[in-house]
Amino acid sequence: MNKADSILSQTKSFFAEIGDMTFFAGRFFKEASSSPFEFKELLRQCYNMGNRSLLLVSVTGFILGLVFTLQSRPTLMQFGAQSWMASMVSLSIVREIGPVIIALICAGRIGSGIGAELGSMRVTEQIDAMEVSGTNPFKYLVVTRIMATTLMLPLLIIMGDAIALFGSALIENLKGDVSYLLYFNQVFEALKFSDIVPATIKSVFFGFAIGLVGCYKGYYCSKGTVGVGEASNSAVVYISMLLFVIDFIAVFVTDIFI
Amino acid sequence: MGKSTSQKIKVGVFVVIGTILLVATLYFIGNKQHLFTRNIEIYATFANVNGLTLGNNVRYSGINVGTVSKIDMVDEGTITIQMVVEEKTSRFIKKDAIASIGSDGLVGSMVVNIIPGKSQDAKPVIAGDTIQSYSRIGADDMLSTLNTTNENAALLTSDLLKITNKILEGKGTLGALVSDTLLAKDIRQVVVELKKTTLGTSAAITNINAIISKINYDESAAAVLLSDTVSANQIKNVFANLEKSSKDINEVTKNIDEYIQEIKSGKGTLNYVLQDKDLVKNIDSSMINIKEATQKLNENMEALKHNFLFRGYFNKLERQERKEAKEK
Numbered sequence: 001m002n003k004a005d006s007i008l009s010q011t012k013s014f015f016a017e018i019g020d021m022t023f024f025a026g027r028f029f030k031e032a033s034s035s036p037f038e039f040k041e042l043l044r045q046c047y048n049m050g051n052r053s054l055l056l057v058s059v060t061g062f063i064l065g066l067v068f069t070l071q072s073r074p075t076l077m078q079f080g081a082q083s084w085m086a087s088m089v090s091l092s093i094v095r096e097i098g099p100v101i102i103a104l105i106c107a108g109r110i111g112s113g114i115g116a117e118l119g120s121m122r123v124t125e126q127i128d129a130m131e132v133s134g135t136n137p138f139k140y141l142v143v144t145r146i147m148a149t150t151l152m153l154p155l156l157i158i159m160g161d162a163i164a165l166f167g168s169a170l171i172e173n174l175k176g177d178v179s180y181l182l183y184f185n186q187v188f189e190a191l192k193f194s195d196i197v198p199a200t201i202k203s204v205f206f207g208f209a210i211g212l213v214g215c216y217k218g219y220y221c222s223k224g225t226v227g228v229g230e231a232s233n234s235a236v237v238y239i240s241m242l243l244f245v246i247d248f249i250a251v252f253v254t255d256i257f258i
Numbered sequence: 259m260g261k262s263t264s265q266k267i268k269v270g271v272f273v274v275i276g277t278i279l280l281v282a283t284l285y286f287i288g289n290k291q292h293l294f295t296r297n298i299e300i301y302a303t304f305a306n307v308n309g310l311t312l313g314n315n316v317r318y319s320g321i322n323v324g325t326v327s328k329i330d331m332v333d334e335g336t337i338t339i340q341m342v343v344e345e346k347t348s349r350f351i352k353k354d355a356i357a358s359i360g361s362d363g364l365v366g367s368m369v370v371n372i373i374p375g376k377s378q379d380a381k382p383v384i385a386g387d388t389i390q391s392y393s394r395i396g397a398d399d400m401l402s403t404l405n406t407t408n409e410n411a412a413l414l415t416s417d418l419l420k421i422t423n424k425i426l427e428g429k430g431t432l433g434a435l436v437s438d439t440l441l442a443k444d445i446r447q448v449v450v451e452l453k454k455t456t457l458g459t460s461a462a463i464t465n466i467n468a469i470i471s472k473i474n475y476d477e478s479a480a481a482v483l484l485s486d487t488v489s490a491n492q493i494k495n496v497f498a499n500l501e502k503s504s505k506d507i508n509e510v511t512k513n514i515d516e517y518i519q520e521i522k523s524g525k526g527t528l529n530y531v532l533q534d535k536d537l538v539k540n541i542d543s544s545m546i547n548i549k550e551a552t553q554k555l556n557e558n559m560e561a562l563k564h565n566f567l568f569r570g571y572f573n574k575l576e577r578q579e580r581k582e583a584k585e586k
Contacts, residue, residue, distance in 0.1 A: 012263075015270030022269045023261055245277065252284035 024216045031136070032143045041140060045148035049110050053156055060105050061160035065093060065167030073175065082176055086183050087190030089168045095195050098161040100247055103206040106153060107239040111214040114145050115235030118218025119228035127219070142219060146211035153207030154200050198257075202250040209242045296345040297324065298385040302357035302370070305335050305393055310359055310368040316341045318355075318372040323347040326370060338388075341370060351389075352380035358392040 069089055076082050118141060121127050130137040165187060172178040217235035221227045307329060316324040324347075328340035343351065354375030362369045372389070383389060424430055428437035435441065531537065563572050 012267055015274065016263055016266040017270065018273050019266035019269030019271070020261070022273050023266070249277075249281060249284065252281065252287075256284065256287050 065164030086186035114214030149211030
């Protein structure tokens with residue numbers, strides 16, 4: 001009986017959290033569509049999340065392309081289909097692997113960062129202080145961050161894809177004597193707008209999810225230092241899960257329309 | 259925030275259920291690709307579908323026009339497949355179109371290819387039609403055929419190897435040709451002679467050409483003889499007639515010869531006439547008698563004119579003659 005109660009309460013809290021997050025998202029749209037707009041803070045956040053993630057994304061993307069190509073080579077060589085490498089790698093990176101891996105990396109870096117930052121602000125009552133001083137903390141802290149992640153993530157993903165393709169080209173050039181020109185010719189022959197556009201739209205939603213969950217977890221962080229850690233941790237977990245759900249839906253939608 | 263827990267739970271449940279419904283809807287739409295287009299079902303029967311599965315594409319002239327929606331085994335060796343084809347493209351598929359099962363690339367999934375029929379005036383397919391099918395040779399059959407071909411090729415190459423070895427060793431005609439130096443010399447000599455002969459023939463042909471070119475084809479007798487087929491036929495006839503005539507002449511001459519022989523030997527009527535002297539005397543005296551008789555008849559006729567019985571008749575004749583003379 002006790003166990004059933006706990007399962008019920010857990011389920012209730014799960015749904016309550018989702019419902020709360022939905023209200024949070026609704027509030028975001030409401031606040032984002034009304035003035036004043038915190039452009040300066042938005043730019044600062046964009047720089048913070050975009051530029052400062054660039055190195056991480058670049059390194060990850062480069063290694064991703066490199067490893068992916070290295071691992072696929074033997075299988076393709078068995079078929080004698082090394083010439084398909086460029087099209088295969090570019091399609092899988094641009095359509096799926098690039099956006100998901102880079103979004104997960106960003107979930108770890110940006111999502112947890114937002115969770116921890118807002119959480120500590122909540123714990124140290126800075127948010128309460130802002131409310132008291134008449135500044136709208138939601139507008140200043142949450143809206144700017146969610147907008148920044150929504151704008152920056154697609155750019156980071158495109159950047160990461162390009163670097164991953166460069167890593168792949170490097171391996172092909174070293175191992176397969178394929179010139180960079182030939183490799184990128186093959187890549188652009190294989191890629192169509194129907195591959196790039198859905199992936200970019202998907203990455204916008206990824207960015208929104210990272211910002212939203214990170215902010216939500218941080219904004220409603222429970223008191224105490226443990227709460228900050230929890231907020232940061234659960235933000236990453238939730239974001240990762242949500243990313244896959246979004247990806248899942250995006251794949252179905254893409255499959256229908258393209 | 260001012261939102262009660264129950265409100266949050268309700269919204270949470272709504273969002274989760276909404277998401278699940280969205281995913282489910284998208285899944286079903288994705289599964290039935292042609293859900294929003296008007297489709298018709300057409301059928302084809304195969305003996306072997308080579309691993310075709312539900313949802314495989316149906317192509318008409320290389321364009322995806324539908325999917326395979328049902329595969330039924332009717333009886334042993336007869337498999338009927340149902341294809342859902344877009345109605346807007348089905349009007350291009352004629353009743354004599356042929357369905358075949360192929361592979362989408364070397365390692366791709368199977369597809370049903372509908373090949374247009376040859377008849378121009380065939381009607382388009384309608385829902386429920388069964389089109390003809392054509393079973394392509396499977397990869398296994400191809401490989402087994404290739405295997406046989408390889409075995410044959412191996413046998414051929416081994417035989418060829420033997421032959422080339424023999425040639426290298428100088429055995430046989432080909433071997434002699436390849437290795438015998440004397441033969442080569444002879445052949446070279448033959449070729450030289452052949453060259454000379456060819457030159458001579460060439461000169462002769464040139465001369466003949468010159469002769470032919472000198473013939474005036476339009477007017478000369480030679481040209482007529484050479485080229486006019488009508489004259490040739492006529493000449494042929496003339497020769498035939500000549501031959502016949504000469505035969506006849508020969509016959510006539512022979513007969514005459516016989517007559518002369520007969521005459522000489524004193525046989526026949528003519529010979530009797532020519533040789534008998536009494537007959538000639540008799541004929542002569544007969545002729546004198548005939549002359550005298552004619553004279554006497556004339557005298558009698560003159561006497562008759564003066565007879566009173568016949569005078570009238572002769573007078574009448576005289577008058578008529580005079581009248582005719584006057585009229586002229």
